Amino acid sequence: MKREERRQEIVDLLIASRAVDLDDLASRFAVSKMTIHRDLDDLERAGVLRKVRGGATIDPGTQFESDFRFRELQEADVKRSIAAAAAELVEPGMTVMINDGSMAAILGDVLARKRPLTIITNNAAIIERNKGETGATLITVGGVYSAKFNAYLGIVAEEALSRLRADIAFVSAPAVSGSLAYHMDESVVRSKRAMIASSRHSCLLVNSRRFGHTALHVLAELNEFGTIISDKPLPGETTVELEGGQTSIKIASGGPNDF
CATH class of the missing domain: 1.10.10.10 (Winged helix-like DNA-binding domain superfamily/Winged helix DNA-binding domain)
Structure with a gap:
């Protein structure tokens, strides 16, 4: 090994x-x-x-559990499978928003084969890996750098996001319970919500291990997302909450299921 x-x-x-x-x-x-x-x-x-x-x-x-450096090492295979499924929603020429987080950072790498693309992000890992790359127009939103989340957050980032428009936003969440997605940090919630508001279509990326958990702040109702991607089927109560709505469910290891 x-x-x-x-x-x-x-x-x-x-x-x-x-x-x-x-x-x-x-x-x-x-x-x-x-x-x-x-x-x-x-x-x-x-x-x-x-x-x-x-x-x-x-x-x-x-701080270990929420620190980006720790999360970057967690369940890399699951993150890659979810990122690959997310990339299927992207076509060359699109404008894509990608939020903070270790799963999103992997998605930034996977999208390389979808170029040309315009990538709008506050994720420092994506910024570092894509700056200067041919075929990628990289728009960074600025703000106050957070080492904990390896991202740029705050009023500057939120204002910049509000003045941009994207075809799709990829948003991740560390906790989902019932019909709600959660996050522990208020500034991160605001930046994620700004991306949702500034995109024609929004996609939630969530590891199945995060189901059944809550955090301090409500990030969004699940039915606010056009697509939810996970590595396993959603819990029964969550599936019931989404029935009859417009949210598409896509399982990374299989095919999509539309309600």
């Missing part, structure tokens, strides 16, 4: 159990304890875990 693959699996184990044991990791990956020490040291410097005696941990509800 390559070093990066091993470290990805360590993060996945932390997500599942909140703590990992040094001896168990060395045995699982058939490497020395010193190798695991180096892995944990590097991941701690990246801000995605805390080393403790005999292993490492993350604390529920702390």
Whole structure:
């Protein structure tokens, strides 16, 4: 197993159990304890875990779970499948808005094959990867940089978004329950809502693990989105809430289901 693959699996184990044991990791990956020490040291410097005696941990509800650096390492395969499904909604020549978030950052990479495109974003990862790329007109909205979300937020970003128009906006959410999508940060909610308002069509990207959870702020009613993309079918209560509406449901591993 390559070093990066091993470290990805360590993060996945932390997500599942909140703590990992040094001896168990060395045995699982058939490497020395010193190798695991180096892995944990590097991941701690990246801000995605805390080393403790005999292993490492993350604390529920702390900055680790919401920090972009941690989320960027979570469930990469799921994010890629959702991003690939989202890219099917895009045709060359479109103007696309993409919000903050690690899943959205992957979508920014996937859309490379859809060029020429105009990309409007506050996502610093997308900005960094697409600046200077041939065939991509990149519009950055400015604002106050947030290291936590690796994005530009605030009044400047919201005002810029309100004066632009896109064919489609891709918006992600860390929590969905019933008929509502949620987010823990008010400034992020405002920027996402500004993108929804400034686009002809809006698409919600949500990992199935996020269903059944809430956060401090309501982001939107699910029926405000033209399309919802996830990696698994939506929960029954959510499906019932959307029945008879205009929202299209697309499962990344399968085909779309329209109500």
